[in-house]
């Protein structure tokens with residue numbers, strides 16, 4: 566093993582060993598500051614200017630922007646530093662101790678996606694003594710796996726601003742230019758309770774919810790007819806009815822009923838403003854029934870992502886990899902970086918099929934091809 570491979574493995578050992586789980590479950594949730602500080606140290610040693618910005622008030626969560634060179638434009642290599650929670654009992658080795666076996670590096674976050682950083686740093690190392698015409702920026706974010714608050718904070722702050730961004734999520738080094746968005750919504754129907762012997766004494770929220778459910782199922786069919794996109798494995802927008810709660814007693818008119826559902830829209834569906842359409846449909850049911858109907862998000866939505874097929878970055882990645890850009894079934898920080906005005910793709914080492922599960926690993930044979938690919942992209946945008 567070459568010296569530079571050993572250094573990559575040492576760095577990944579340190580990153581995996583610095584736990585940084587992010588979760589909406591507070592008993593799991595940890596900060597990512599330790600990971601960001603490790604990266605800032607290594608990148609600072611290479612001559613990058615590093616800026617760590619708090620994402621949470623207590624400073625446990627932070628983003629890192631590390632910049633080599635100066636000026637407008639340039640290339641951003643981006644990744645998240647947090648991981649999902651893990652089930653230690655189902656791992657065959659310690660998830661927080663990077664373990665090499667069968668030409669693979671096992672460890673929590675090895676592929677999703679701490680492994681990307683040592684490779685991006687190794688790619689950058691070749692350029693540290695070259696004057697760059699446009700900057701190379703390595704971006705490390707917090708909380709991608711939970712709230713995407715790291716990426717949201719960057720979008721709100723308006724930085725970084727490169728010409729192009731590559732997010733190194735595991736795609737087996739195939740360029741990705743499309744994913745769906747994620748919305749999780751609640752519909753609360755508020756009727757009025759009364760004695761069950763006379764329906765006129767109240768407004769039954771479960772009856773009204775029946776109308777809401779019928780409308781949602783019709784809406785779902787219309788979405789599929791209008792906004793399908795064959796680039797996606799599941800070609801149509803999905804709407805999943807997840808849970809429902811209402812009422813308390815057979816002999817009372819039900820006063821309240823709430824439904825939670827998830828909606829995964831294709832870029833075309835989101836652009837067409839289907840949420841407003843849904844809101845109008847619900848208000849028509851409310852007016853007809855006399856019940857109150859409120860639609861509200863359960864979590865901040867993640868927008869869908871689409872980078873134009875004929876954009877410079879997509880064309881470059883397709884040429885360098887020999888793969889046409891495709892769509893994936895998972896959401897990323899791409900829409901937030903794209904909103905900063907950068908052409909954006911998702912392309913990184915390792916397979917998403919290994920992510921979010923016991924015995925997550927990165928194949929050793931992804932390392933050199935990834936470094937080569939990143940160096941070609943850096944040369945194109947920064948020299």
Ligand SMILES: [Zn+2]
Nearest residue numbers: 645677678734
């Ligand atoms: Zn990820």
